[in-house]
Amino acid sequence: MERLPISTEHCVVERDGHIVIVTMKRPEARNALSTTMLVGLADAWAYMSETPQVRAGILTGAGGTFCAGADLKAMGRPPSDPRIRERMARIPDFHWKGLLREGRPTKPLICAVEGHAVAGGTELLVGTDLRVVAEGATLGLYEAKRGLFPMGGSAIRLPRQIGYANAMDILLTARPVSPREALAMGLINTIVPDGQALAAARELAEQIAGCGPLAVQAILRTYRETQHLPEEEALRVSDEIGWPVIGSEDAKEGARAFREKRRPIFQGA
Numbered sequence: 001m002e003r004l005p006i007s008t009e010h011c012v013v014e015r016d017g018h019i020v021i022v023t024m025k026r027p028e029a030r031n032a033l034s035t036t037m038l039v040g041l042a043d044a045w046a047y048m049s050e051t052p053q054v055r056a057g058i059l060t061g062a063g064g065t066f067c068a069g070a071d072l073k074a075m076g077r078p079p080s081d082p083r084i085r086e087r088m089a090r091i092p093d094f095h096w097k098g099l100l101r102e103g104r105p106t107k108p109l110i111c112a113v114e115g116h117a118v119a120g121g122t123e124l125l126v127g128t129d130l131r132v133v134a135e136g137a138t139l140g141l142y143e144a145k146r147g148l149f150p151m152g153g154s155a156i157r158l159p160r161q162i163g164y165a166n167a168m169d170i171l172l173t174a175r176p177v178s179p180r181e182a183l184a185m186g187l188i189n190t191i192v193p194d195g196q197a198l199a200a201a202r203e204l205a206e207q208i209a210g211c212g213p214l215a216v217q218a219i220l221r222t223y224r225e226t227q228h229l230p231e232e233e234a235l236r237v238s239d240e241i242g243w244p245v246i247g248s249e250d251a252k253e254g255a256r257a258f259r260e261k262r263r264p265i266f267q268g269a
Contacts, residue, residue: 006047008084011040012062013047018055018209019202020048027063032071033120036079038098039087045097048105052268055213056205057105059128060112060198061121069119069142099152100127104224106217108208112201113137114194118176123152126161129220131188132201133179139187145174160227162186212250213268218242 001021004013012023022044024031031037048057061067079085088094097103099120104127111117111128118140125131125139133139141158143150150171159167166185170177182188192200208216218241225241226234245251250266257264 004047006040006043008036008040009081010034010037011044013040013044015054018053019205020044020054020057021198022057022059023062024060024067025062026071027061027065029071029074030065030068030116031061031063031121032068032074033099034071034074035077035088035095036081036084038095039079039084039091041098041100042091042094042103043087045100045103045105045109046091048107048109049103052213054107055209055211055216056107057109058112058198058201058205059109059124060201061114061117063115064195065115066111066113066117066137067121067124068116069121100124101151101153106221107213108205108216108220110201110204112197113139113188114197118142119150120152122177123150123154125188126154126157127152130201130204132190132192132197132204133182133188134194134197135179135191136194137179137197139177139179139182140175141170142174144172158187210263212245212248212254212264212266214245214248214250214266218245 001014001016004015007013010026012025014021024037026032026034048054091097093102108129110130110132111125113133114137116138117125118138119142122139122141141150141154155171158171162185179191183191222238222241226237249269253266254264
């Protein structure tokens with residue numbers, strides 16, 4: 001496992017082959033979001049998108065918890081480290097990018113949740129593509145209870161992901177949501193025993209990394225670009241994205257590997 005130089009005090013970014021693991025690291029504050037953390041997250045998502053060898057990412061939290069939301073005091077205080085201040089200036093809207101409201105990575109991102117994933121923690125979860133949650137975790141968008149608003153995009157994304165009634169239940173009551181409820185609503189993919197979320201997310205990431213990277217990225221891009229288009233228009237976009245994948249070297253390698261009864265060796269070309 002290689003620790004990448006884009007890591008910050010509150011955000012550790014590591015790479016293991018085709019997989020990037022991003023760990024929010026403020027366990028003393030239940031990994032509440034700070035400016036330093038958001039800068040690290042924004043750079044991590046850019047690194048995932050810009051690095052051809054990366055095929056999947058995992059977002060998790062240190063110390064047995066995911067993220068307890070925004071630390072408004074910490075986010076309103078300029079970081080003491082001049083290197084972080086320089087990175088803040090270099091990344092437009094780093095806070096929205098870090099929170100996955102903008103600039104989401106072009107590769108699949110899996111969240112591995114232990115403990116609390118509330119407020120901004122659930123907003124991060126809603127911005128990911130696959131969600132693995134430990135059975136003892138707690139989810140929820142608490143903003144309305146505190147007179148706040150979910151600025152990460154959940155008021156828009158949640159109804160689109162899990163339907164109006166379920167989304168309004170979560171958003172308007174601002175109550176805790178158990179993993180069992182979240183699974184029944186379709187908000188998460190799977191529940192695992194406590195302490196096993198990261199390992200289960202690694203298994204998913206390895207499965208994704210074994211698929212053709214062009215195909216995986218094209219599927220993700222097609223969904224994001226067509227989810228609110230009429231079907232006829234969406235199919236045109238899908239064809240524009242999909243036909244180059246069909247004609248790629250990876251597609252030829254996939255067919256060869258099938259004939260030869262071996263695992264394909266994809267090059268992303």
